Amino acid sequence: MRIAVFVKYVPDAAGDRSFTDDNTVDRSVDGLLSELDEYAVEEALSIADDADDAEVIAVTVGPDDAVDAVRKALQMGADSGVHVVDDSLAASDALGTSKVLAATVRKIEEEEGPVDLVVTGMASTDGSMSVVPVQVAELLGRPAATFASEVSVDGQTVKIRRDGDTASQHIEVTLPALVSVTDQINEPRYPSFKGIMAAKKKPLEEYELADLGLSADVAGTAGATTEVLEVTARPPRSAGEIITDDGDGGTKLVEFLAGQKLV
């Protein structure tokens, strides 16, 4: 069984996330593997652990630094990595990125053999659109079982549970397929020292768009289907009134709410 897991390199949410002058996300700041993709890596690894003869390939699309996301996945236990890096990819939107990812899966199939399962996170922590997984599934013409909080693979059948607000659904798909997983599904492992050392020797393939049979205008600025017109920093909230409870904190709170006509 061959599993591809998509990993995204994102600006650290705990750091200073901002935009550059051309209204794209400033990616010069410290970045890391998107937290929500750690669950995807973990799930891919545990599915592989339970299968006979399975391999996990971590795939990223992004600038030079983005390889760190693949490295983290390799340290966690993925067998090999693929990094698609190309100058014309800068400022790619969701659809462009999905086209590149779908072509990357096809390239892996050409080079290595069939990719039975693609595993992704539920969203990135920067763009947080949640559309890339289904776009890739649509482009590859394979079923997508999305927002899984439980996944089981039995032969050619993948079953997932998806927890919605009012109901839980059980979804079934047949391989080859794509699943996206939520942060409820598992507890991602930390790379062990051994894992970190071993990762350095694992194969890491680098592709440019031409290697994938794509032209430069499939993504990036040239392939953009959306345009950002304006970015403004939200003004900081003006400081509010803070009191210390002296036995009447609850009453004072309600007085404030009443003053705001909220009760």
Added chain:
Amino acid sequence: MSEVLVYADHANGKVAKSTFELLTLARRIGTPVAVVLNAGDSASQVAAALAEYGAETVLTADDSVYSDYLVAPAAELLASLVDSRSPAAVLLSSSFEGKEIAGRLSVKTDSGVITDAVDIDSDLVATQSVFAGGYTVRGKVTQGTPILTVKPNSVAPEASAAAGAVEAVSAEISDAAKTAKVVSTEDKPQTGRPNLTEAAIVVSGGRGTGGDFGPVETLADSLGAAVGASRAAVDAGWYPHANQVGQTGKTVSPQLYVAAGISGAIQHRAGMQTSKTIVAINKDDEAPIFELVDFGVVGDLFQVLPQATEAINSHK
């Protein structure tokens, strides 16, 4: 005026408030045309509600394929409607389902998609709140038919009566779309409280509750509010994940947000920072949540919340 397709969410003959918000936005852009799947016997009731909020036309499609499989068949139907009616835009709600249909539709129609809009102008410029509410981004789709998903509670739904003419539509659904089978659905028990993302008031509890959400729920009920929880509280197993507010849970933007025993980590702020009024109760006077609040009480939530509940009940 060109048409704007609005994908309607409905259940048991009731149309979701978020759909009325979409219709309100659609009216700015063009003529709203609602798309309703599997309303069955309640179609006329659903159509009447949609008409009240401005749907000129209500396109209904009844086929079990839309409920037997995840969104791919719905995306195919919408793609065929985009093809036959050339709408100015397609609007959907920012739910799992809405975003997935949007993603598939964007591939089928080779169109740009913008998710989680909090506003849309008449010229289809969408406003989004990004990076935990730290930035406001205005942008538009530049290729194909603009596909936009809108966060619930972003605009006030305004009624505006329209014809609501019902028209049955259908589409040839490919075998490829019938691959993610819904095997079973288990309804979750209803709490009787408002839906978290649509509620005007949200009261949330965090680590400071120590697992006892009693005072949080009682205060919420006195305010007619939804109950939320921080990730710490959900990870500890104290409250269901469906109620999690934050980066990996729900994003809420209510009139009033009450944070009880929540420190205000970036994970949580991402989900509530755009609330109109924020109040917090926390023992720690250095908790980052106090940087956001309009009113804060440094104190024990087990003292402050019950007192507040009592004051609200006597205020009524």
